Amino acid sequence: MSDTDEEVITEAHGAGGGRMRELVEELAVSRFEDGTADVPLAALDDGSVQRLGDSDGSLVVTTDSHIVKPQFFRGGDIGRLAVSGTVNDLAMMGATEPVALTCSLIVEAGTPVETVERVMESMGETSEEAGAPITTGDTKVMGSGDIDTIAINTAGVGVVPQGGHVPDAGLSEGDKLIVTGTIGDHGISLLSEREGFDFEGDLESDVAPVNELVATAMESGTVTAMKDPTRGGLATSLNEMASKAEVGIEIDETAIPVSGAVASAGEVLGIEPLNVANEGKVVMGVDSDDAEAVLAAIQSHPQGEDAAIVGEAVADHAGRVILDTGFGNRYLSEPEGEQLPRIC
Amino acid sequence: MAVDTGNQDLQFRDPEKAEQLTDKLESLMDDIGEPVTIMHVCGSHEQAIAKYGLRSLLPDGLTIRMGPGCPVCVTDMPEVDEAVTLAEDGKIVATYGDMLRVPGTEKSLDDAKADGADVRVVYSASEAAEIAEDTDRDVVFFATGFETTAAPTAAVLADDPPENFSVLSAHKYVPPAMEIVAELPDTDVDGFLAAGHAATITGYGLFEEFVDEYETPAVVGGFEPIDILFGLARLLEFIRDDEPGLANAYQRCVTEEGNVPAKELMWDVFETTTGEWRGIAEVPDADLVISEEYSEYDAHERFEIDPDVGGADPLTEDCICGDIMAGTADPDECPLFGEECTPQNPVGACMVSSEGPCKIWLEYGGQPDI
Secondary structure, three states: OOOOOOOOOOHHHHHHHHHHHHHHHHHHHHHOOOOOEEEEEHHHHOEEEEEEOOOOEEEEEEEEEEEEOOOOOOOOEEHHHHHHHHHHHHHOOOOOOOOEEEEEEEOOOOOHHHHHHHHHHHHHHHHHHEEEOOOEEEEEEEEEEOOOEEEEEEEEEEEEOOOOOOOOOOOOOOOOOEOOOOOOOOOHHHHHHHHOOOOOOOOOOOOOOOOHHHHHHHHHOEEEEEEEEOHHHHHHHHHHHHHHHEEEEEEEEEHEEOHHHHHHHHHHHHHHHHOOOOOOOEEEOOOOOOOOHHHHHHHHHHHHHEEEEEEEEEEEOOOOOEOOOOOOOOOOOOOOOOOOOOOO | OOEOOOOOOHHHHHHHHHHHHHHHHHHHHHHHHHOOOEEEEOHHHHHHHHHHHHHOOOOEEEEEEEEOOOOOOOHHHHHHHHHHHHHHHEEEEEOOOOOOOOOOOOOOOOHHHHHHOOOOOOHHHHHHHHHHHHHOOOEEEEEEHHHEHHHHHHHHHOOOOOOOEEEEEEEOHHHHHHHHHHHHHOOOOOOOEEEHHHHHHHOOOHHHHHHHHHHHEEEEOOHHHHHHHHHHHHHHHHHHOOOEEEEEEEHHHHHHHHOHHHHHHHHHHHHEEEEOOOEEEEEEEEEEEHHHHHHHHHHHOOOOOOOOOOOOOOOOOOHHHHHHHOOOOOOOHOEOOOEEOOOOOOOOHHHHHOOOOOHHHHHOOOOOOO
């Protein structure tokens, strides 16, 4: 209990769930004009979509700040994360060919130059992999202890044909839900690394740009809604998709791909793989007639081998996600706050 | 989840077997012909029930409720205050992560930590002792949990721990609490599903006396979905036959005598005393305190702990935690549940711990009306 009743920002606000949404809506959305955007700030989507004068195209803009502990982790680092995060947010709006990215660094005084160099090297490689040129940036240094080593903000712009964007609110009854690969890898791997658990097996982050994979999917059928299940995990993404589209979502838990290493480590840590971040996966709604074709296309991509249809949008239970556990049913709720390993 | 592992033993998660067992539950309930309430006393049971949506499988009339099965939830406020006082007094306080957010009168250990106290999260008693080995400072292990964690605490104390190590015990002993719950006038329990992991230590034979005295059947159950459904079916058989029987439905881990060396060690190091179980009642012989023989490691003996706090429990005034832990109410019957009372901002102890019924219900979303 705090000494005063003054409301302060807590780490729970940053965990990507309902509390963060409330905060953003209260503090930001109410104060910023929406202008003429097709997808405005108020939509709280992965990015905004705005018409470009008389042209046929619409501009997609997104921005993301990245902090992660440890900064270098199994399967990636903060640099790869910063580029992938923004490329993926653009892709989630349908902009799979990023026009340009920015790179703003805030570095703690005392950080070895070599550390920054490694991060830059990784950003360069990932930007090349995604076909997303980094064209401008900024650097600030803060005092020792004022920030933990390094924080990176990346913004990105992309273009989609007018009306060709994919909102996260686009689900309608009957749409199938596809996840593009194994769930929980990034979150479980980082948590176990942070807690000092050394599990056997291939536990590593899935951080990667997924724009090419998304393009492949969009070419083979009608994708109605997309999200990359980062903070808050698949559980949060599905709840957001259901509530924004005012549909119910039924998920077959046994169909959700989870690697053996993640499942075991999740059990030991007491953490649900569905509640933790993925950094290289997509959950998308697909018109049911196209679902098999889109799934096949995704599976033919090296990043999508484990893709699966995991459920569908239904008329009942608007705004909620029902999980068939293979035993009984329950609601899948959004995780609250930080995911902490369970002890007893 | 579609888990791609060959090495995990999945026979206790076989949906087909679950279907057979639910059919059996249904036919047993038909035979019984009246509503039945089963109580379990373990957060891990509630976890599994909620996670696998097992309540949605139960036939009409069969209710399963969690009793006082969360050691953290029932840890009383003065006990937390003592740990906070020690931490603020410059000792290193090591404890399980679950204890961090449990509110004391004025502060939780988490609050004390934010104010600069040295509070460390550990995964075991031995890890706490290891901290003591690496420092000259006093390290106090704020120990919590039932027999499953009390036995490892005992093992550390019996193994000649460093001199600067001591234990502030908030360990609890389950069986007396089951008796209290069975005696509560409003609690109407037809059978108990006893906690399998505590019984690995104590053995299932321990419950014989309870079954005889309260004429209520008890079955020791494991934690996989099939274990739980099997345990329920066994209980319904006892109820149908009007037989206050005792059965072990967790034979791969639990024996009649339990883990005898662990038990001996536990009763060397600990003895029982009467104490307040937060929100429930004063429970006789259900708090584990350090015995005379090991009193040199008892933080109560070593330090003068006089928390300058007191007053009403801020938790239980506004919430129905007591009713929930006594098995007379479900979490979603509480008006605060998920609204004013959340894991980030708990009003009641049942929302604090990951073993707490309210937190579990919130985490796993509850059960749809379908």
